[in-house]
Amino acid sequence: MSDFVRPARLYLSALLSLALSAALVPPAFAAGAAEPAAPSPGEPQIPSVDKGLSAERVLSDMEALEANADYEPGTLLALIDGDAEVASAGVTLKELAGALDGAGGNLSGGAESIDRAGRCSLSPVSAGDAGDLGILGDIEPVAAGDWLGGLVLARVPVPEGMGAGEAASLLAQDGRVVDFSLGYVCSPEYVSEGAEVEVATGDPIYGELDKQWHLANAAVPGAWSYMQNPDGTRARGGVTVAVIDSGCDLDHPDLVGNLDLANAYDAVAGGPLEGDVLANVDAEDGGEGIASHGTHVCGIVGAETGNGIGTAGVSYDARVLPINAIDPATGRTAPGAIEAAFDYLFGLIDSGEDSIRVVNISLGSRNAMPTVAALLGRALDEYGLTVVASAGNGASSAAHYPSDYEQCISVVCANAEGRKDPNSNYGSGTDVSAPGCYVWSTVDGGGYGYKTGTSMAAAIVSGVAALLYTMDPGATPQQVRDAVVGGAEPLSEPEETAAGMVNATDAMELLLFGVDYGDVGTEEWYVTGGYFTYVARAGIMRGYSGTASFGPYLDVTRAEFATVLYRMANPGSGATTDPSLYEDDETGFSDAVDREYYTAALNWAKREGIMTGDASSGYTTVRPNDSLSRQEAAVMSRRFAGSLGADVGVEGMAAPALEGWDGVAEWARDAMTWCYHREVITGWDNRDGTFSALPLKTVDRSQMTKIATVLDIEFAK
Incomplete structure (x- = not known):
C-alpha cells in the first residue's frame, strides 16, 4: 500500500473528526478542508x-x-x-x-x-x-x-x-x-482448510477439554475459577457481546439460551435478524469454510457453558447479540454495513441496553474505512465499548482494517503449539494472539465444526473481555485492554510479532488484583470456593508488597490475623498511611512495636478486647510474629463478631462431632463450637469421610481467606 493511497482513503475520517469535534485521525493530508467557521449555538458544524x-x-x-x-x-x-x-x-x-x-x-x-x-x-x-x-x-x-x-x-x-x-x-x-x-467492504476472516461439520454431545468443560483445546491454551478454565462466589453460585451473565458478522443460527440448541433474540439485527436488510445469512453457502460455489461463519464466532464467544452438550463459550454465558453485516449475494459486508451496525448499537445503548460492553468484528479488509475509524472513537470514548477485531489472514504485516485502528484490540491467530499461524497477519498493528487453528464451535443446523482463522482468535479474546467485565462491571475499556495485553505470554516463535498469547487467567488476576500471582493455583479449594477472589477484591488480604506472591500456605501470624480483622471492621482506614493511626503503640504489650504495618490493628484489637495478651506472661506480651493456632483463631473470630454486635452465645449448640475434640483447650471450646456452627472454622477434612478438630494446627493464609470471607459477609457487612 503506497503512502499516497492510504491517507487518501482516510480523508473522510478527517472530515468527520471536524464534524464531530473529535480528532480521531491526524488530518495531515486534509489540505483541501477549509477552516470551519464558528458554529451557531445548538447547530451541528458541517465543514x-x-x-x-x-x-x-x-x-x-x-x-x-x-x-x-x-x-x-x-x-x-x-x-x-x-x-x-x-x-x-x-x-x-x-x-x-x-x-x-x-x-x-x-x-x-x-x-x-x-x-x-x-x-x-x-x-x-x-x-x-x-x-x-x-x-x-x-x-x-x-x-x-x-x-x-x-x-x-x-x-x-x-x-x-x-x-x-x-x-x-x-x-x-x-x-x-x-x-x-x-x-x-470487509470479508470474513477465515481459512477454509480443514472445515469439518458433525453433530456432537459433551460440553466436557470439567474433564478432558478434547476438541475444546483452545480453552486450555488460552487459560480460560483458570479464569472461570475466579468467578465462583462464596455462596456457591457462579458469577455469570450481565454482559452482552455484540457480534458483527453474518448473523447466527437463532435456533441452535447450544446458543439459543444465551442469544439476545429480541435485539438481534440485520444491518443489511434493515430489520430483525432471521438467521445466519451464509447458512446455505455451497462449498462447490467457492463457499468452503465461509458457511456458518457468524454462528461459529457466536459459539466461541457464548455457547452455553456446562449444559452438557456441544461446546463451551469462552465468556461463561455472556449474552450474545448477533448483528448481520454481510450481503448474502457477495459474502462480504455491504458498503456501510459496519457503520449501520454501530449506529444500531449506539441507539440500543441510548435506549437503556447498558449491558453491551464488547463488540467482536471478525471481518477485515486491506483498505481503510474512514467512517468506521470515526465511529470507533465514539464507541470507545462515549459508549465505553471494547472492540475486538481479527488481524486478517494475509500472512502479512501490511495495514489491515478495522483491526489496525488504535481503538481496536487486534488479534493474531496462533496454533496449538503456541506459534503464529502461517496464514495470520502480524506486525506493529496487532495487540495479542489467541488460538485460532481448528477451533471447534457451533455451526448452522444445530451442529458443530472446525474453522481456522483470525476470526476464531478474535472471538476468543472477545470472550475473555466479557469474562473480565463480568467480574468487574466498573472496569474501563483501557483497563480491560491493559489486562488482556499485559497478561499475554510470548509466543513460541515471537520473531514476527510481539503480540503474545492471551492468558485469560493472568488477565483476570491483573484486572482484579493488579498482579499476576505466581503461587495461586486456580484449581485450589480457596479459589474455586470463591474465598480468594472475595478477600482480594475487598482489599482484606493482599499479596506480599513488591512481589507477585500471595503465600497461600504460609502460616498466618497473630499480627496478620489482627490486621485482617481490622480491615474488615475499618474499611478504607489508611492504617499504614496516616501517622495518627500507626505512629504510637498503645497496647501496653512489651513486644508490640511502633510504626509497624500491624500497629494500628493491634491498638484497635486491644481496645475491642479481641487480643488481650498471653496469660503466661501476665498479659504483658502478644507475640505478634508468632503463628496462630486454630483454637486461637476461633477465639479471636468469635470476639470480633461480638465486637460488631453479633450473638456469640453457644446455647443450644452441640459440641462438634470431630475427631480429637478432647484436645481442644477448655478456654477455647465455646469459641470452637461457635465457629463450627457458624461455618467460620469447621473440621479438618481427613479425606476418608471423617473430620478432625486439630486445635493446635496453625492457620495458613489459604485457610484465612475462608475465615475472613465468612466473617466479613456474615458480620462485618
Missing part, C-alpha cells in the same frame, strides 16, 4: 471540503484497489446534509428517519433511525446548485445517529452505464453532499 479532491481520490483509490476487490465498484458512500429534502415527501432526510422509526421501520438509533431496507430520492436541486444531476435519485440511507453530527451516511448506487469516477464527479457538484468515498 466545507474541496470535493474535487475527493473525486480525484476516488479515481486513485479505484486504480489501486482493482486488484484486490475489497470495495464495491457499483456503490459509493456519501455523507449528506440531513436537512436535504426527500422527493415528494415534504420532509428532510432526518425527519423521514424519525417518521419511519415511529412507524416501526426498524429499531435502530432512537429518533434518528431510518429504514435501511428502503430507498429514497432527494428532491431535484436548483439550477444554481448545478441543476438536477440525477445521482441522488436512488440512495439507500445507512446511518443517521447523533455520532454523525447531523449528517446522513448513505449508499449511492452508480447508475447503469456510468463509471464510479463520473458518479463521484457529479457528487462533487451537489451542494447537499458533504463528502464521499468508494464503498469499501
Whole structure:
C-alpha cells in the first residue's frame, strides 16, 4: 500500500473528526478542508471540503484497489446534509428517519433511525446548485445517529452505464453532499482448510477439554475459577457481546439460551435478524469454510457453558447479540454495513441496553474505512465499548482494517503449539494472539465444526473481555485492554510479532488484583470456593508488597490475623498511611512495636478486647510474629463478631462431632463450637469421610481467606 493511497482513503475520517469535534485521525493530508467557521449555538458544524479532491481520490483509490476487490465498484458512500429534502415527501432526510422509526421501520438509533431496507430520492436541486444531476435519485440511507453530527451516511448506487469516477464527479457538484468515498467492504476472516461439520454431545468443560483445546491454551478454565462466589453460585451473565458478522443460527440448541433474540439485527436488510445469512453457502460455489461463519464466532464467544452438550463459550454465558453485516449475494459486508451496525448499537445503548460492553468484528479488509475509524472513537470514548477485531489472514504485516485502528484490540491467530499461524497477519498493528487453528464451535443446523482463522482468535479474546467485565462491571475499556495485553505470554516463535498469547487467567488476576500471582493455583479449594477472589477484591488480604506472591500456605501470624480483622471492621482506614493511626503503640504489650504495618490493628484489637495478651506472661506480651493456632483463631473470630454486635452465645449448640475434640483447650471450646456452627472454622477434612478438630494446627493464609470471607459477609457487612 503506497503512502499516497492510504491517507487518501482516510480523508473522510478527517472530515468527520471536524464534524464531530473529535480528532480521531491526524488530518495531515486534509489540505483541501477549509477552516470551519464558528458554529451557531445548538447547530451541528458541517465543514466545507474541496470535493474535487475527493473525486480525484476516488479515481486513485479505484486504480489501486482493482486488484484486490475489497470495495464495491457499483456503490459509493456519501455523507449528506440531513436537512436535504426527500422527493415528494415534504420532509428532510432526518425527519423521514424519525417518521419511519415511529412507524416501526426498524429499531435502530432512537429518533434518528431510518429504514435501511428502503430507498429514497432527494428532491431535484436548483439550477444554481448545478441543476438536477440525477445521482441522488436512488440512495439507500445507512446511518443517521447523533455520532454523525447531523449528517446522513448513505449508499449511492452508480447508475447503469456510468463509471464510479463520473458518479463521484457529479457528487462533487451537489451542494447537499458533504463528502464521499468508494464503498469499501470487509470479508470474513477465515481459512477454509480443514472445515469439518458433525453433530456432537459433551460440553466436557470439567474433564478432558478434547476438541475444546483452545480453552486450555488460552487459560480460560483458570479464569472461570475466579468467578465462583462464596455462596456457591457462579458469577455469570450481565454482559452482552455484540457480534458483527453474518448473523447466527437463532435456533441452535447450544446458543439459543444465551442469544439476545429480541435485539438481534440485520444491518443489511434493515430489520430483525432471521438467521445466519451464509447458512446455505455451497462449498462447490467457492463457499468452503465461509458457511456458518457468524454462528461459529457466536459459539466461541457464548455457547452455553456446562449444559452438557456441544461446546463451551469462552465468556461463561455472556449474552450474545448477533448483528448481520454481510450481503448474502457477495459474502462480504455491504458498503456501510459496519457503520449501520454501530449506529444500531449506539441507539440500543441510548435506549437503556447498558449491558453491551464488547463488540467482536471478525471481518477485515486491506483498505481503510474512514467512517468506521470515526465511529470507533465514539464507541470507545462515549459508549465505553471494547472492540475486538481479527488481524486478517494475509500472512502479512501490511495495514489491515478495522483491526489496525488504535481503538481496536487486534488479534493474531496462533496454533496449538503456541506459534503464529502461517496464514495470520502480524506486525506493529496487532495487540495479542489467541488460538485460532481448528477451533471447534457451533455451526448452522444445530451442529458443530472446525474453522481456522483470525476470526476464531478474535472471538476468543472477545470472550475473555466479557469474562473480565463480568467480574468487574466498573472496569474501563483501557483497563480491560491493559489486562488482556499485559497478561499475554510470548509466543513460541515471537520473531514476527510481539503480540503474545492471551492468558485469560493472568488477565483476570491483573484486572482484579493488579498482579499476576505466581503461587495461586486456580484449581485450589480457596479459589474455586470463591474465598480468594472475595478477600482480594475487598482489599482484606493482599499479596506480599513488591512481589507477585500471595503465600497461600504460609502460616498466618497473630499480627496478620489482627490486621485482617481490622480491615474488615475499618474499611478504607489508611492504617499504614496516616501517622495518627500507626505512629504510637498503645497496647501496653512489651513486644508490640511502633510504626509497624500491624500497629494500628493491634491498638484497635486491644481496645475491642479481641487480643488481650498471653496469660503466661501476665498479659504483658502478644507475640505478634508468632503463628496462630486454630483454637486461637476461633477465639479471636468469635470476639470480633461480638465486637460488631453479633450473638456469640453457644446455647443450644452441640459440641462438634470431630475427631480429637478432647484436645481442644477448655478456654477455647465455646469459641470452637461457635465457629463450627457458624461455618467460620469447621473440621479438618481427613479425606476418608471423617473430620478432625486439630486445635493446635496453625492457620495458613489459604485457610484465612475462608475465615475472613465468612466473617466479613456474615458480620462485618
